[in-house]
Amino acid sequence: AELGALRAGQTVLIHGTGGVALFGLQIARLHGAQAIVVSGSADKHEAARALGASHVLARDSDWPAEVRRLTGGRGAEHVLELASGPNLDRSLQACAQGARVSVIGMLEGTTLDASFYGLVLGRVTVQGIGVGHRRALEELVRAVDANGLRPAIAASYGFDALPQALDHLARGAFGKIVVTP
Known part of the structure; x- marks a missing residue:
């Protein structure tokens, strides 16, 4: 949220239902953003909705097209890319112009594979996320405490x-x- 300047009304695309993804979902909702989750496990879809996901899409579906449809053709302004590997290219297809993709995980490999056109023509910023600085952690802890967020x-x-x-x-x-x- 800090680096991406997340704002109310924007859309965050989140891959997976692990701990990092679900905290991302909660923080997106806290900021008033719509959260779309992509999950390979149909049995986790309802739980993601209960936690605040606006939509949950199947990983084996044409989720980039569905994200565009759900956002009126605009695409997602933010992506929490936890899969990596070839998944990045599909994430770029779901991005709005000028979107930010935060690469956090590498579930599908240690390399990134993406189309030049999706990256450059979409003016997408791709950033790696690692351990942050102390001030960001303190702000996160205050936000978690103030809003009663609980890890899943x-x-x-x-x-x-x-x-x-x-x-x-x-x-x-x-x-x-x-x-x-």
Whole structure:
């Protein structure tokens, strides 16, 4: 939100239903933005809607075209790109002119694959997101506290159940997996 200058009425396209994606969804809604989630798990669609997603689209669908349709042809102003790899090119197809794509994850590989035309003609800014600075973290914590945001926790495991926790994570969790010592 800080780097992208997210504003009310804009559209944020979010890939997945992991912990980072779901916090992104909550923060987008907090700013008054419409959040569109792309998920490969149909059983997680209703949970994403309950958390505030305006729309949830199937990963194996023509979601770039659907994002454009849902935004009246405009496209999404912001994308939280958690898949990476060849998914970036499809994200660019769903972008509004001058959009910002924040690359956060690499679920589909460590390289990015995108069309020159989608990037340059769309005047899209692609930025990598890593660990932020202290002031940004303090502002985020204040916003979380002030608005009562809660992380979506899929399950909690004791440390002795670490293999089961990792297996759950590999299957794809709706939110965070917590392991306690």
